[in-house]
Amino acid sequence: MTSLDILLIIVRVAFGAFVPLCFVAVCVWMERRGAAFFQDRSGPNRANIMGFRAGGLIQNLADAVKLFFKEDIIPGHIKHKFYFVLAPMIVCVTALVSFAVVPFADTLVLGDREYVMQAIPMDIGILWFLAIAGFAVYGIILAGWSSHNKYGVLGGLRSAAQVISYEIPMGLAIISLLVVYGTVNLSEMAQFQGQLLFGFIPMWGVLLQPLGVIIFIIAAFAEANRTPFDLAEGESEIVAGYHVEYSGMKFTIFFMGEYVAMFTSSAIIVTLYFGGYQIPWFNTATLLKFAVPVALLVMAAVPVIGKFVAAWIRKNNVSHYDRENDPRVREANVYIKIVWGLVILVEAIFFLYLVFASGGAADHILVALLQVCTFLAKTTFMCFVYVWVRWTLPRFRYDQLQKLGWNILLPLSLLNIFVTSAIVVALS
Amino acid sequence: MSIKVKTIVRQGKSLQERLYLIEVFKGMAVTFRHFLRNFLDNSKLYVRHYPEVKPEITPRWRGRHRLTTHEDGSMKCVACFMCQTNCPAKCIQIEAGERTDGRTEKVPVKFDIDLLECIYCGYCVEACPKDAIRMDTGIFSVTGYKRESMLMTMDDLLATKGAFSEEEYKKGGA
Numbered sequence: 292m293t294s295l296d297i298l299l300i301i302v303r304v305a306f307g308a309f310v311p312l313c314f315v316a317v318c319v320w321m322e323r324r325g326a327a328f329f330q331d332r333s334g335p336n337r338a339n340i341m342g343f344r345a346g347g348l349i350q351n352l353a354d355a356v357k358l359f360f361k362e363d364i365i366p367g368h369i370k371h372k373f374y375f376v377l378a379p380m381i382v383c384v385t386a387l388v389s390f391a392v393v394p395f396a397d398t399l400v401l402g403d404r405e406y407v408m409q410a411i412p413m414d415i416g417i418l419w420f421l422a423i424a425g426f427a428v429y430g431i432i433l434a435g436w437s438s439h440n441k442y443g444v445l446g447g448l449r450s451a452a453q454v455i456s457y458e459i460p461m462g463l464a465i466i467s468l469l470v471v472y473g474t475v476n477l478s479e480m481a482q483f484q485g486q487l488l489f490g491f492i493p494m495w496g497v498l499l500q501p502l503g504v505i506i507f508i509i510a511a512f513a514e515a516n517r518t519p520f521d522l523a524e525g526e527s528e529i530v531a532g533y534h535v536e537y538s539g540m541k542f543t544i545f546f547m548g549e550y551v552a553m554f555t556s557s558a559i560i561v562t563l564y565f566g567g568y569q570i571p572w573f574n575t576a577t578l579l580k581f582a583v584p585v586a587l588l589v590m591a592a593v594p595v596i597g598k599f600v601a602a603w604i605r606k607n608n609v610s611h612y613d614r615e616n617d618p619r620v621r622e623a624n625v626y627i628k629i630v631w632g633l634v635i636l637v638e639a640i641f642f643l644y645l646v647f648a649s650g651g652a653a654d655h656i657l658v659a660l661l662q663v664c665t666f667l668a669k670t671t672f673m674c675f676v677y678v679w680v681r682w683t684l685p686r687f688r689y690d691q692l693q694k695l696g697w698n699i700l701l702p703l704s705l706l707n708i709f710v711t712s713a714i715v716v717a718l719s
Numbered sequence: 720m721s722i723k724v725k726t727i728v729r730q731g732k733s734l735q736e737r738l739y740l741i742e743v744f745k746g747m748a749v750t751f752r753h754f755l756r757n758f759l760d761n762s763k764l765y766v767r768h769y770p771e772v773k774p775e776i777t778p779r780w781r782g783r784h785r786l787t788t789h790e791d792g793s794m795k796c797v798a799c800f801m802c803q804t805n806c807p808a809k810c811i812q813i814e815a816g817e818r819t820d821g822r823t824e825k826v827p828v829k830f831d832i833d834l835l836e837c838i839y840c841g842y843c844v845e846a847c848p849k850d851a852i853r854m855d856t857g858i859f860s861v862t863g864y865k866r867e868s869m870l871m872t873m874d875d876l877l878a879t880k881g882a883f884s885e886e887e888y889k890k891g892g893a
Contacts, residue, residue, distance in 0.1 A: 328757040329750045331765045505740065607761045612772045683750045684743065 299399070299406050307391045307410020310667075314554040315547050316351045317671070322678050323347065329682040342618050343625070346608075355543075363539035374437040379534075379541045381430030383548035389423035390555045392416050394478040396568050396662040397485075397575040401652050407478055408659065416477035417465055420559055421458075424514055427552060428454040431516070431523060434545070435533040446532025449689065450523035453513055456696035457520075461510035463704035464503045467711040468563060471499050481567030485574030493571040496564035502707045504564045506700055511556040513696070516549065518681040522689055557673035558666075565669055568662035575658060582654040583645065585661070590641045597634035601627045776857040778883045778890065781841045783858040784832055784871065785879040787851055789822075794877070795851035798825040802843035802852055810836035811843060830873040834861055857882030 324347050327334025335350035343349070369375050391410040399406040406412075413419070428450055435447020472480045486494040497504045513520040524532035534545045561567060570578070578585060608623035644653055687695065735741055757764055767774060776782065787795045798815035816828035843852050856879050863869045881888065 325754065328754045328761075328764075331753060331757060331763075333761060333764050333766050603759070610768070610771070611762045612768050614771070679747060679751065679754070683746045 295401065296404070299401075303406070303408060303412075304410050306395060306663075307393075308387065310395075311387055311390050311551045311554050312547075314670075314674070315550045316348065318550045318553060318674050318678075319351055319354075320346075320348050321671075321675060322681075323350070325675065325678040326682050329679070342622055344622065358540065358543040361539040363541060366536055369437060369439055369536070371437045374433050375536075376541065378430045378434035378437060379537065379544035379548065381433065382427055383430075383544045383551065385423050385427040385430065386548045386551035386555055389420050389427075390551070390558060392419045392477055393555070393558045393562055394481050394567060395666045396659040397482065398478065399659050400655055409478065414476045416475045416480070417469075417559075417563070418475055420477075420555075421462065421465070424552075424556070425454070425458055427514075427548075430548070431533045434537070438533070438536040440536050442529040442531070442535045443533050445529045446523045446525075446535070449525075449529075450516060450533060453516075453520060453522065453692060453696075456693055457510040457513035457700070460506050460696065460700035460704045461514065463701070463708060464500075464506040464510065465563075467503050467704070467708045468496060468500055468507075470708070470711050470715050471496070477562050477567070481562055481569060482575075484566040485569045487572070493566060493569070495566045495569075495571075500564065500707070500711070502703060503711075504560075506704050506707065507564065508560060509695075509700060511560055512677070512680065513692075515552045515556050515677070517553060517677055519684040519687050520692060521686060522692060525686060553677050554670065554674060557670045557677065561666065561669045561673050565673070567669075568666040570661065570665050575662075578658045578661065579654055582657060583649055586641050586645055586649075586657065589661075590638055593634050593637050597630050601630050604630070774859075776859065776882065778855060778887045780857065780859070781839050781844075781854040782856045782882075783834070783861055783879065784837075784843070784852055784854050784876060785856050785881060786830065786873065786876040787853055787881075788877065793820055793822065794826060795849050796827055796830065797823045797849055797851070798827040799848065801846040801848060805842045805846040807840060807842065808836045808838045810834070810838075827873060830876060832871040832876065834869045834871060835866065852876075853881060853888075855881045855883055855888055 324334040335347045336344060338344065338347075338350040338353045340349055340352075365372055365375060392413065392415070394407070394409050396408040399408055431450040432447040435443040435445070435450070438444070468480075469475060472483050474480060474483070480496075484493070484495050488494045488498065492498060512518075516523050522528075522532075524534065526532075529535075534542055537545060573581075573585070604623050604626050608619050608626065610617050610619050644657060730736070789795060797818075798813055800813055800815075803811040803813050810833045812829065812831040812833075813827050814829035815825045818824055818826040839854070841854055844854055858879070861869070
């Protein structure tokens with residue numbers, strides 16, 4: 292094992308562990324500001340450090356500080372304290388671990404060594420995700436049961452029934468996907484989606500499996516306990532459902548687990564159906580072949596993007612009422628300087644790459660970085676879709692939820708398997 | 720003569736609506752238009768930037784109380800106890816004393832309103848025969864760090880000025 296091997300293991304594991312955790316902050320921020328914008332209000336925009344509000348991100352820090360210093364209560368009526376404490380851990384850890392098999396860049400070739408860009412480089416891929424995601428509901432059931440509370444038990448029961456109903460269409464949707472891709476390895480699936488259909492359409496899962504993607508996304512929403520399927524914590528009926536007795540850090544871990552699960556299932560949806568880390572029309576081989584023109588293209592695009600972002604900050608980061616020496620304008624000046632600083636940094640990196648390192652190992656690293664950025668952008672958009680759906684659709688009634696799962700999604704996914712298999716057999 | 724029967728057209732039975740997904744996408748398009756409009760230009764949000772921008776208060780609005788005075792600065796209140804008797808929350812405490820300036824016989828020596836008890840019903844204003852108590856200060860945000868600070872004494876009530884002109888106040892129906 293060379294030091295390069297060890298370094299890459301550290302990088303990959305760090306990516307798998309910290310990116311979902313960082314995205315908790317991004318998702319919460321996106322949820323709160325997004326919800327506000329969907330409803331024509333402005334959301335949290337007052338919390339600041341020395342006048343810097345970072346578009347509301349500082350509110351997350353304030354929330355975190357509040358949750359850290361809250362009293363961590365275990366109510367006296369709870370007999371099974373071990374399970375009570377264990378439940379939030381299960382929810383959070385399963386969500387984190389199920390991200391470990393998602394590839395965030397194509398296999399990195401350095402010299403004669405190949406590095407699979409997953410936190411845990413293993414072949415079982417989607418099976419691992421199914422197993423671990425199914426395990427997450429144990430945390431919710433355990434929380435509901437050990438809370439020794441009517442609302443908690445009801446929330447846990449609902450969640451259990453819901454996950455059982457929706458795992459089946461989800462699994463069946465994946466089966467028809469496996470028929471198409473012919474593999475369970477997520478890296479290979481993502482590589483498959485780098486090909487072109489009829490020579491000009493990116494061969495993404497969403498085009499090969501249009502019915503499967505709808506079924507899978509609906510089931511993934513139900514698995515992540517998100518609106519319109521968040522009956523497990525339907526506050527109008529059962530207060531807060533399974534986490535009604537939780538407070539302080541234990542509640543925080545539930546909360547984080549929920550958002551990590553949202554990020555992970557976004558990542559899985561992206562990997563299965565939206566090309567994973569693939570940039571449309573530019574698969575890894577093409578990117579490596581045209582590394583220098585692509586680098587030049589990025590160098591040309593970055594200042595344009597920077598200009599638009601700067602203009603947007605200038606327009607929106609002002610007080611919309613009469614105010615002398617508006618501090619938000621000063622704030623915006625600093626943000627715009629940061630944006631241009633980042634632009635210059637990116638330009639400098641690409642310039643150094645073009646002058647000194649073009650060709651060889653640097654090409655591979657550049658391509659991997661571009662793919663990581665693509666993957667994160669796609670996943671962020673998918674998280675936004677979660678937020679978007681949450682603030683569009685009302686919650687299902689419980690019988691409607693079961694009816695949708697068993698009467699509609701299950702037959703549809705079976706039909707999808709038959710049609711897909713027939714087409715695959717006919718074409719091969 | 721039969722009873723008028725109005726037949727309500729039931730929605731949601733057409734195939735397009737029963738497919739559900741099309742309607743979901745329509746709804747998502749609506750919300751996304753709102754998001755995009757607010758995201759690209761947040762001056763279009765339907766919000767009042769509250770602590771900095773105050774709402775407009777009409778003269779009829781019942782705010783914090785004040786005691787009115789004659790032109791020479793002497794109190795209009797004659798300590799008749801009408802407001803205290805009429806108060807459903809029992810938040811007014813008056814103690815009467817002798818008046819020395821010759822206008823009337825009595826004047827309050829203590830006139831306390833406990834704002835924690837007050838329900839802002841305005842009955843004291845209606846009951847007052849001398850137009851001595853009004854709720855036209857326009858103060859709608861009543862806060863304090865201590866319970867004691869929520870007790871308005873006679874001096875506090877006299878010191879507060881009305882937020883509206885006499886004509887505006889009269890137009891408001893007082």
